[in-house]
Amino acid sequence: MSTPLPSHPPPPRAAVLTGVGSCLPPTAVTNDELAERLDSSDAWIRSRTGIRRRYVASPGTATSDLAVGAGAKALKSSGTPDVDAVLLATTTPDRPCPATAPAVAARLGLTGAAAYDVSAVCTGFLYALASGAGLIAAGAADRVLVIGAETFSTLLDPDDRSTAVIFGDGAGAVVLRAGDAAEPGALGPFDLGSDGGREELITVAAGGSRQRLSGVPPATRDQYFAMEGKEVFRHAVRRMSASARSVLGRAGWRAEDVDHLVGHQANLRITHHVADAVGIPRRRCFSNIAEVGNTAAASIPLALDQAHADGVLTPGGRVLLTAFGGGLTWGSTVLTWPGPDRA
Structure with a gap:
């Protein structure tokens, strides 16, 4: 009677980056344009922040619009239109309820995928990235779209020089897939x-x-x-x-x-x-x-x-x-x- 060979557990699944994309609204606002209203100057703003311009969403645009734009480009970059989960990191959801991620998923043709928002302000993308990696490690998803999207201009006092010169609107996204920890992109x-x-x-x-x-x-x-x-x-x-x-x-x-x-x-x-x-x-x-x-x-x-x-x-x-x-x-x-x- 032969002795059975010892079994070895499969190596843990790692999340591997396989696509990137971004989306900016079309309107750029320069320091000179803000300085006229805020009693400031381009030199003052650049010396304290390093910023020369920022993009601002137009009326009628929502965070979900930028998220869809970035998500679509990341999916195209990854070479596949399908994922099992969509995670949206944002401080500026379209509305307090419901979460914005399911609507983004639906507009990307991903109805049925798990979708939820992650709120950790400027750390939100990294929290969402860790969450996506966790879904893959647990076997709950094979592919995850992780998006960071903001229309932060909607939160700003336009006359507050300390914040109005700093923030802009935009979205970026990555696609993760299940893979091996030794792979490039893991x-x-x-x-x-x-x-x-x-x-x-x-x-x-x-x-x-x-x-x-x-x-x-x-x-x-x-x-x-x-x-x-x-x-x-x-x-x-x-x-x-x-x-x-x-x-x-x-x-x-x-x-x-x-x-x-x-x-x-x-x-x-x-x-x-x-x-x-x-x-x-x-x-x-x-x-x-x-x-x-x-x-x-x-x-x-x-x-x-x-x-x-x-x-x-x-x-x-x-x-x-x-x-x-x-x-x-x-x-x-x-x-x-x-x-x-x-x-």
Whole structure:
């Protein structure tokens, strides 16, 4: 009687990036156009943010419209029109209820796919990316479309110089498929975190249950996005740096192994401070904030699509992603950029 051979469990499934896409509204607003209204100047805005222009959605456009545009391009890039799940990271859904992701999925011809929104402000895309990777690892999905889309202009006080010059609208997306952890394009370990004790640093005070059940009509300023800039800067640098170092260590990478740091496009000075803290040369930071501004949850996938289109991200390049946002929330992951037939 033969002895049965020992069985070995199959290797764990990894999420592999296989398509990218983005969508910007057609209207660009330059610093000079804003400076006329805000008693500012192009030089002042660029020196403090690194931004030259940003894109703003026109009346009649919604977050879902930008999400559909980016999602369609990512699906085309991946070479297949079908996925099992659609995850939409956004702070500006089309409406409070229902979630926007199912409508986006339906418009992309993906009716029947699982679809839900992820809300983590500027860290939203990384949270959604981790969620998509988790669905694949668990066997709940073989292919996932992950979108970051925002119409952040709808949250801004147009006369607030501290925020109106920073944010823009847009969407970016990636497609993930089940694969092997050793493949190019496979997402590495994730580091995610939060600190709700500092939620007041980045807020829109009105519109939620706390304000509506207070019995007090909202003040005008409470209906707009507000941010304590200096404190946010400090926390962003500290949290993104620590998170980035964590995933590098877990991936077995050294700082000098990183070919490209693609951080949340909040402020060029924040990106450079994070690079300095982690030990990555500033020249390895990819930034498109000058052209699109801070697009919140859309910023990392927008940057990935542009860097890919510009030939900055080349096959085999080691990429570090890191973000920080309201909540407070933060997160990081790594991947080796796939070849041209995969992205």
